[in-house]
Amino acid sequence: MTMDQNTGSAQAFRYSTRIGIYRYRLLAFALLLVVLAGVALLAGRYPSAGVANPLHLLEDALLAKVVLNVRLPRILLAITGGASLAAAGFVFQMLFANPLVEPGFLGVSQGAAFGAAAAITLFGFSALAVQVSASLFGLLALATSYWLAKRFRFGGWILRLVLSGIAVGAMFSAGLSIIKLVADPTTSLQDITFWMMGGLWNSTWKTAWSVMPVMWTALAVLFAIRWRINLLSLDERTAHAIGISVSREKSLVLFVATIATTAIISVAGLIGWVGLIIPHLARRLFGADARFALPGSMLLGALFLLACDTVGRTLLSSEIPLGVLTSLIGAVLFIIILTRPQTEAKL
Amino acid sequence: MKCAYRLEQVTYTYPLRENPAVSGLDLCIPEGKTTVLLGPNGAGKSTLMDLLLRWRKPDHGSIHLFDAPLATYSKRSLGRTVSLVPQEEGARFSFTVLEYVLFGRSPYLHELASPTHADVEIAHTSIAQVGIEEIAHRPITTLSGGEHQLVLLARALAQQPRVLLLDEPTSSLDPGNTAKVIRILRQLSEQGITLFFTTHDPTVAADCAHHVAMISHSELLFSGPVEEALTPPLLSKLYGTPMETFRHGNRLMVARVH
Numbered sequence: 001m002t003m004d005q006n007t008g009s010a011q012a013f014r015y016s017t018r019i020g021i022y023r024y025r026l027l028a029f030a031l032l033l034v035v036l037a038g039v040a041l042l043a044g045r046y047p048s049a050g051v052a053n054p055l056h057l058l059e060d061a062l063l064a065k066v067v068l069n070v071r072l073p074r075i076l077l078a079i080t081g082g083a084s085l086a087a088a089g090f091v092f093q094m095l096f097a098n099p100l101v102e103p104g105f106l107g108v109s110q111g112a113a114f115g116a117a118a119a120i121t122l123f124g125f126s127a128l129a130v131q132v133s134a135s136l137f138g139l140l141a142l143a144t145s146y147w148l149a150k151r152f153r154f155g156g157w158i159l160r161l162v163l164s165g166i167a168v169g170a171m172f173s174a175g176l177s178i179i180k181l182v183a184d185p186t187t188s189l190q191d192i193t194f195w196m197m198g199g200l201w202n203s204t205w206k207t208a209w210s211v212m213p214v215m216w217t218a219l220a221v222l223f224a225i226r227w228r229i230n231l232l233s234l235d236e237r238t239a240h241a242i243g244i245s246v247s248r249e250k251s252l253v254l255f256v257a258t259i260a261t262t263a264i265i266s267v268a269g270l271i272g273w274v275g276l277i278i279p280h281l282a283r284r285l286f287g288a289d290a291r292f293a294l295p296g297s298m299l300l301g302a303l304f305l306l307a308c309d310t311v312g313r314t315l316l317s318s319e320i321p322l323g324v325l326t327s328l329i330g331a332v333l334f335i336i337i338l339t340r341p342q343t344e345a346k347l
Numbered sequence: 348m349k350c351a352y353r354l355e356q357v358t359y360t361y362p363l364r365e366n367p368a369v370s371g372l373d374l375c376i377p378e379g380k381t382t383v384l385l386g387p388n389g390a391g392k393s394t395l396m397d398l399l400l401r402w403r404k405p406d407h408g409s410i411h412l413f414d415a416p417l418a419t420y421s422k423r424s425l426g427r428t429v430s431l432v433p434q435e436e437g438a439r440f441s442f443t444v445l446e447y448v449l450f451g452r453s454p455y456l457h458e459l460a461s462p463t464h465a466d467v468e469i470a471h472t473s474i475a476q477v478g479i480e481e482i483a484h485r486p487i488t489t490l491s492g493g494e495h496q497l498v499l500l501a502r503a504l505a506q507q508p509r510v511l512l513l514d515e516p517t518s519s520l521d522p523g524n525t526a527k528v529i530r531i532l533r534q535l536s537e538q539g540i541t542l543f544f545t546t547h548d549p550t551v552a553a554d555c556a557h558h559v560a561m562i563s564h565s566e567l568l569f570s571g572p573v574e575e576a577l578t579p580p581l582l583s584k585l586y587g588t589p590m591e592t593f594r595h596g597n598r599l600m601v602a603r604v605h
Binding site for chain 2 (some may be wrong): 002014015018094097098099153224225226227228230231234235237238239240242243244245283287288289291
């Protein structure tokens with residue numbers, strides 16, 4: 001018995017050590033994010049290409065203006081948006097018990113893209129119209145997928161959701177093509193195309209404040225229930241037997257993740273691959289338990305998007321669209337991860 | 348005899364099907380005993396299990412759990428009273444065994460809470476009860492079938508249930524692991540937990556059950572003590588093929604005649 005107790009406490013010790021390591025890693029990445037944000041604030045093409053001396057902020061009023069009114073909202077949006085996309089991707093992967101999904105899966109991204117393009121064509125490039133319309137159509141896509149899945153008479157719940165998501169996504173993609181066909185090629189079509197590439201180039205405090213509270217709320221909710229999100233990755237009958245209201249809790253979590261996704265899509269366009277690739281990296285660094293992997297995912301997503309955005313706006317004299325950069329880097333990372341032997345999960 | 352579960356005239360028909368999967372079932376699952384559910388494929392065993400879990404609700408009839416209607420239990424209190432060891436479970440993420448067993452603590456935790464030190468201790472006790480301490484920190488994606496089954500059992504024990512339901516706990520195991528699981532089930536029964544499980548191997552029932560329920564064509568064929576249940580006429584009728592029983596020392600064995 002004493003031996004058992006000894007092994008027991010040794011095991012418990014090992015567990016708390018691992019938790020301690022994850023906590024330090026989270027802290028380290030949080031610090032890294034703060035440092036990178038500081039550098040990003042000073043990096044740019046004013047007063048000259050490169051990183052400005054922080055002491056000049058006091059002397060150069062224009063520099064202070066550029067930093068506070070142009071770069072700061074953009075950096076906050078990149079951080080919040082990156083965290084939201086990565087958190088939403090993580091949550092979708094957990095809920096569908098599939099490491100290869102992201103919000104594009106239920107037609108959410110396609111719906112949001114359709115909504116934004118429709119708003120651009122009808123109202124011109126009005127930030128508010130694009131946001132509202134993208135969010136509404138993203139949610140509509142989720143609701144339609146959900147509603148269709150309930151009515152499908154084939155396969156289990158997850159498979160039905162996936163199938164209906166494919167159908168709904170295809171419909172919105174087709175709708176988007178039609179909008180592009182009829183859009184005015186000299187104005188709307190250009191706006192739509194550039195918006196589809198994704199970017200934070202038109203960030204102001206106004207756009208930042210219009211979507212950041214939504215994303216903060218969503219991130220806070222997901223963070224608060226992070227341990228419980230683990231349970232939603234279980235087989236539904238098992239989760240039920242453990243005492244979970246499976247459909248209710250899954251719907252809530254999906255809703256919150258979708259809202260966060262459409263919020264960033266509505267101001268920044270389609271930013272691909274963050275939601276797919278960052279959760280994979282997070283699980284490698286923080287283990288599978290969402291207690292650490294979800295906050296890890298948020299931090300890594302924030303770091304990734306901030307780094308991409310900063311490189312995109314400073315590297316060349318003309319801006320590289322953010323979506324192009326994240327897709328390029330994301331796809332390369334994806335190939336590396338899937339060709340490495342210790343693949344995270346059995347597919 | 349006090350019943351953990353008491354079923355009265357329970358009938359369930361799947362949507363869009365004509366014939367009921369379970370029909371007019373009266374059954375008492377005795378408290379503190381081990382009851383085995385026998386029946387051929389498609390007899391309604393899984394449906395009955397789903398009804399006991401409240402994963403499905405009966406169309407007619409009533410189910411009582413410890414004298415209270417099953418429907419009146421909250422999710423949380425049901426999770427603290429009854430737990431399930433599923434037959435198999437796809438492991439898609441590389442949770443460690445300990446993290447996975449800790450999931451069984453959720454009926455005791457607030458929605459916003461994470462497991463505490465006390466929960467970790469209880470999870471370790473469950474892991475020790477099934478004897479898998481040495482793999483407590485291994486990712487579940489790397490386990491063998493036998494180890495995986497024991498992890499599922501440990502997780503169900505972490506719920507500290509009064510009733511443990513098991514879906515064919517030995518069907519995918521080799522003889523060594525089968526013996527191990529039977530040994531653990533006997534120990535759990537000695538601790539006063541009510542066990543109820545399905546199996547296609549009547550010898551397993553003979554090894555650890557006090558009580559046997561048999562269902563055939565959606566209806567109850569027999570319910571009673573194990574020594575009355577495991578007789579050639581009943582077993583032959585149940586499976587629709589000649590069966591015989593014989594003794595090896597103290598053990599009762601069941602086999603097909605041909």
